[in-house]
Each structure stands twice: as structure tokens, then as C-alpha cells.
Amino acid sequence: MAQQDDVFKKIVSHAKEYGFVFPSSEIYDGLSAVYDYGQNGVELKNNIKRYWWDAMTLLHDNIVGIDSAIFMHPTIWKASGHVDAFNDPLIDNRDSKKRYRADVLIEDHLAKLDDKIAKEVAKAAKRFGDAFDEAQFRATNTRVLEHQAHRDAVHERFAEAMNANDLDGLRQIIIDEEIVCPISGTKNWTEVRQFNLMFKTEMGSTADGSMTVYLRPETAQGIFVNYLNVQKTGRMRIPFGIAQIGKAFRNEIVARQFIFRMREFEQMEMQFFVRPGEELKWFSQWKEWRLKWHKALGLGDDKYRYHDHDKLAHYANAATDIEFLMPFGFKEVEGIHSRTNFDLSQHQKFSGKKIEYFDPELNEHYTPYVIETSIGVDRMFLSVLCSSYEEEQLPGGDTRTVLHLPAALAPVKCAVLPLVRKDGLPEKARAIVDDLKFDFATHYEEKDAIGKRYRRQDAIGTPFCITVDHQTLEDNTVTLRERDSMEQTRVSVDDLHKLIHDRVSLASLLRKLR
Numbered sequence: 001m002a003q004q005d006d007v008f009k010k011i012v013s014h015a016k017e018y019g020f021v022f023p024s025s026e027i028y029d030g031l032s033a034v035y036d037y038g039q040n041g042v043e044l045k046n047n048i049k050r051y052w053w054d055a056m057t058l059l060h061d062n063i064v065g066i067d068s069a070i071f072m073h074p075t076i077w078k079a080s081g082h083v084d085a086f087n088d089p090l091i092d093n094r095d096s097k098k099r100y101r102a103d104v105l106i107e108d109h110l111a112k113l114d115d116k117i118a119k120e121v122a123k124a125a126k127r128f129g130d131a132f133d134e135a136q137f138r139a140t141n142t143r144v145l146e147h148q149a150h151r152d153a154v155h156e157r158f159a160e161a162m163n164a165n166d167l168d169g170l171r172q173i174i175i176d177e178e179i180v181c182p183i184s185g186t187k188n189w190t191e192v193r194q195f196n197l198m199f200k201t202e203m204g205s206t207a208d209g210s211m212t213v214y215l216r217p218e219t220a221q222g223i224f225v226n227y228l229n230v231q232k233t234g235r236m237r238i239p240f241g242i243a244q245i246g247k248a249f250r251n252e253i254v255a256r257q258f259i260f261r262m263r264e265f266e267q268m269e270m271q272f273f274v275r276p277g278e279e280l281k282w283f284s285q286w287k288e289w290r291l292k293w294h295k296a297l298g299l300g301d302d303k304y305r306y307h308d309h310d311k312l313a314h315y316a317n318a319a320t321d322i323e324f325l326m327p328f329g330f331k332e333v334e335g336i337h338s339r340t341n342f343d344l345s346q347h348q349k350f351s352g353k354k355i356e357y358f359d360p361e362l363n364e365h366y367t368p369y370v371i372e373t374s375i376g377v378d379r380m381f382l383s384v385l386c387s388s389y390e391e392e393q394l395p396g397g398d399t400r401t402v403l404h405l406p407a408a409l410a411p412v413k414c415a416v417l418p419l420v421r422k423d424g425l426p427e428k429a430r431a432i433v434d435d436l437k438f439d440f441a442t443h444y445e446e447k448d449a450i451g452k453r454y455r456r457q458d459a460i461g462t463p464f465c466i467t468v469d470h471q472t473l474e475d476n477t478v479t480l481r482e483r484d485s486m487e488q489t490r491v492s493v494d495d496l497h498k499l500i501h502d503r504v505s506l507a508s509l510l511r512k513l514r
């Protein structure tokens with residue numbers, strides 16, 4: 001675990017050093033849980049968004065996009081349930097004066113119980129070597145069975161308390177399990193209280209009466225309130241989807257793990273409107289399609305798992321997370337929710353406007369059911385960054401830090417490097433850039449020795465380096481160096497476009513989803 005913490009720290013400082021992610025307002029000592037994306041970060045982020053957007057709107061002829069405003073009528077948040085139910089259970093430690101999410105304290109405690117079991121298994125695996133049968137050991141070892149029974153009992157109480165919104169029940173688990181404050185080390189806890197996560201602000205001048213508005217905590221409501229507009233103007237027939245990418249804001253109390261949990265973040269959400277009764281079929285379909293989208297990036301199939309929810313949100317009748325193996329364990333990157341007809345019905349009730357669909361095949365009116373896929377751009381960014389980062393040991397004893405980014409997502413696709421800064425090589429290199437830059441993000445670099453320039457490109461994940469040398473002037477060939485294998489091949493300048501395009505285009509990634 002400590003080793004993983006070190007790796008994570010290195011990734012965070014690499015992200016800063018190479019212009020991916022900076023702490024917000026850094027010259028004023030930063031603003032907690034808010035981050036800025038730098039020159040490379042914004043390109044990687046835009047490429048992730050483009051991959052998602054095209055997969056939704058180009059590959060499905062029944063999905064269209066919108067871009068709704070962040071400010072919305074405040075009644076929307078009353079109707080959606082966010083004013084009354086978008087809360088975190090908070091608890092304070094009286095000695096350290098620190099505030100925690102009660103559910104997170106218990107989840108961390110459960111993770112420690114899981115660790116205890118994993119340690120017993122690892123110890124036994126070492127002792128028995130090849131003869132070790134893990135399943136049998138887990139089923140028969142008394143210590144493991146005791147730990148497992150304890151863990152399951154805590155988990156069951158936790159799920160029950162969360163589902164029932166039982167704040168006293170959550171506190172009692174913290175007391176019974178003797179969970180201590182990580183700062184003071186004491187068990188001097190307050191009661192558990194609910195805390196609403198929405199940011200509020202005022203719209204209009206106070207003199208003529210201002211209105212309290214919220215910064216949206218999810219982009220989804222912008223889709224629901226535009227359902228009729230899109231359905232009518234786009235003449236959409238059920239089943240159909242509306243996709244949106246945009247900022248969301250949550251006043252997170254436990255903000256940690258870098259860009260994993262932020263107060264201002266970005267979501268890519270798609271609401272898929274279906275016939276009532278068909279929602280669970282579409283829910284399974286979207287679970288499958290979304291996992292395929294993730295796996296197509298080639299970050300490692302074993303790094304994903306589904307996690308079905310113990311506690312369903314107030315609007316859902318089924319929900320699953322797609323979790324990704326981050327350096328700090330499996331964590332939610334995307335949620336897939338069967339949201340029933342809750343949101344549309346609520347907006348119908350609160351606005352007094354009829355929001356129904358006439359199904360010509362069934363010859364009936366109904367309020368559509370909704371399957372939602374909701375993924376955080378920043379979490380996706382973090383999963384790509386973490387799984388791409390490597391400190392690679394090279395044969396001569398050297399190491400290089402390389403980002404094995406999926407080529408279609410890389411901020412820079414190719415760098416053109418004249419071997420020396422004279423003899424007409426810079427001019428030739430610039431001519432190559434001028435040709436490639438219309439199709440690929442292309443860098444020109446002439447400073448420092450060629451090896452150093454390769455390392456700089458490896459560190460930002462550039463898939464190809466093109467080196468222009470004296471031979472180039474004679475026969476119009478260059479060396480094409482591939483990032484991961486570091487292999488160099490001599491190719492004609494005329495073939496560069498095709499060679500690069502085949503490897504880095506978004507289209508070739510999207511084709512994997514067919």
C-alpha cells in the first residue's frame with residue numbers, strides 16, 4: 001500500500017511537472033479540491049470528451065447532444081429531490097475539530113478488514129508455495145473465517161443504515177467498531193448530521209428581490225427539462241438518447257485523492273428514454289456497451305469491475321458502477337442507473353406541463369423510463385493517467401518515465417526533431433510539421449540532445465517522434481520512433497501521414513466498438 005501511495009504521489013507531481021494538472025489558484029496557496037488543466041492536460045481531456053461524444057452521437061443514430069445552461073430554475077432541484085435528499089452524513093471529532101463523512105469512515109474501516117483477510121491469504125500463499133489452494137484456505141482457515149464473518153456483519157449493518165438513512169445507526173457502527181479519528185486518534189465523536197452538497201448563489205440584484213439559484217450538482221437535469229424540446233424538434237422516437245458534457249459542482253466535504261473527488265468537475269451524461277417495462281433490458285445493454293467503451297482503450301481488462309449498489313439513489317430501481325483499479329484501489333469512474341420515470345414525472349408535477357410520449361406502435365401515451373450513463377471526465381482522466389504512467393528500467397541500467405497513453409488520446413501525436421540546428425535540417429523539419437499539423441497535433445523541438453528530446457516526449461505520452469537528419473535531405477526519409485517499443489524505422493516522408501494516421505486516429509479507436 002505504501003508503495004502504491006508513493007507511485008500515486010509521483011503521478012501527481014508528474015502531472016504538474018509536465019503541464020497536465022495544476023492546483024487551482026496556486027500562487028494564493030491553492031483552493032482545496034479545485035484543479036486547473038494545463039497545456040497537455042486540456043488536450044488529453046478534450047480527446048477523452050471527443051471519444052465519448054463521438055461514441056454516443058456518431059455511433060448511435062438515435063442519440064443526439066445538447067448543451068444546457070449551468071444555472072437553472074431553482075424549482076428543478078426541488079423536483080429532482082436534490083434540495084431535500086442530496087446529502088452526505090457528516091460527523092465531527094471533538095478533539096481534532098475535523099469533519100468526516102460517516103459513510104467514508106465506515107468504508108475505510110471495511111477496507112482495513114478486507115486488508116486483514118488479504119494479508120492472511122498472502123502469508124499462507126508464501127508458506128505453501130505452489131501447493132497453495134486459495135479457495136480452500138479461505139473456506140477453512142479459522143482466522144480468515146472469523147475476519148470474514150466480522151466484515152460481513154459490519155457491511156450488512158452499514159448497508160441497512162444507509163438504505164434507511166439511519167444516522168444514529170451509522171454513528172453506532174463507528175462507536176461499536178471503535179473507529180478513531182485519523183488526526184487525533186480519539187473516539188470523541190459528535191452526532192451524525194445531514195449536509196446538503198449543492199452550492200447556492202444569488203441571481204439578480206437584492207434591491208428588486210434576488211432569487212437563490214444552485215450550481216448544478218449533475219448535468220442530467222438539463223437533459224430532463226429539455227426532453228420535450230429535443231423529442232419534438234428532433235422528431236425522436238423511443239428508444240432514443242440525449243447526451244451532454246458539462247461542469248457540475250458539489251460541496252464535497254471529504255475532498256481527496258487529487259482529481260478523484262473535486263468540488264468543480266465535469267460530467268459526460270447520457271439519458272436514454274425507453275418504454276416502461278423495458279428499462280432493465282436496456283440497463284443490461286448499456287452496462288455492456290459502456291464497459292466495452294472503457295476496455296477499447298486497452299488500459300487492461302483486469303482493471304475494471306462492476307459494483308452493484310447496496311443503497312439505491314432516491315430515483316433509481318437498479319444501479320451499477322464501473323470501477324477502475326486506481327493506485328488507491330478499485331474506485332467508481334462511471335455510474336449506470338435505471339432512473340425509472342422519476343425525474344420526468346417530478347418535472348411534470350412541479351411545472352404543471354405535460355411531459356409524455358405518444359408511442360405510435362403501442363397507440364398509447366406514457367412517461368418514458370430512463371437509463372442514465374454518467375461518467376466523470378476527471379476520473380476518466382485520472383484512470384488513463386495512472387494506468388499509463390511507468391518508470392521503465394532500460395537495458396543499460398537507465399530508467400525512463402513514459403506515459404503509455406492510448407494513442408488516440410495523447411495530447412501530442414508526433415514530434416518532429418531536427419538532429420542538429422543547422423545544415424537546413426530545421427527548415428526541412430518545419431516543412432514536415434507544416435504538412436502534418438492540419439491532421440495531427442504536431443510539435444517541433446530543436447533544443448537539447450536528441451535523447452533528451454525523446455525522453456521529454458515519452459513523458460507526455462507522444463506516440464511518435466520523427467527525426468530529420470542529413471540523409472533526409474538526400475533521399476527524403478526520416479526515422480520514425482515509436483514511444484512504447486522505442487523502435488526506430490526509416491520511412492519516406494511521403495508515407496508519414498498514413499503511418500501515423502493508422503495508429504492515432506480516433507476513428508480506429510471507435511471502430512473497436514462496432
Ligand code: GAP
Nearest residue numbers: 218220260261262265333334335374375376379
Ligand atoms: N447524474 C447521476 C450522477 O451524477 P453520480 O454517481 O453522483 O451520478 C456520476 O456521479 C459520476 O460523476 C461519477 O461516477 C464520477 O465519475 C463523477 N463524479 C461525481 N462526483 C464527483 C466529484 N466530486 N469529483 C469528480 N468526479 C465526480
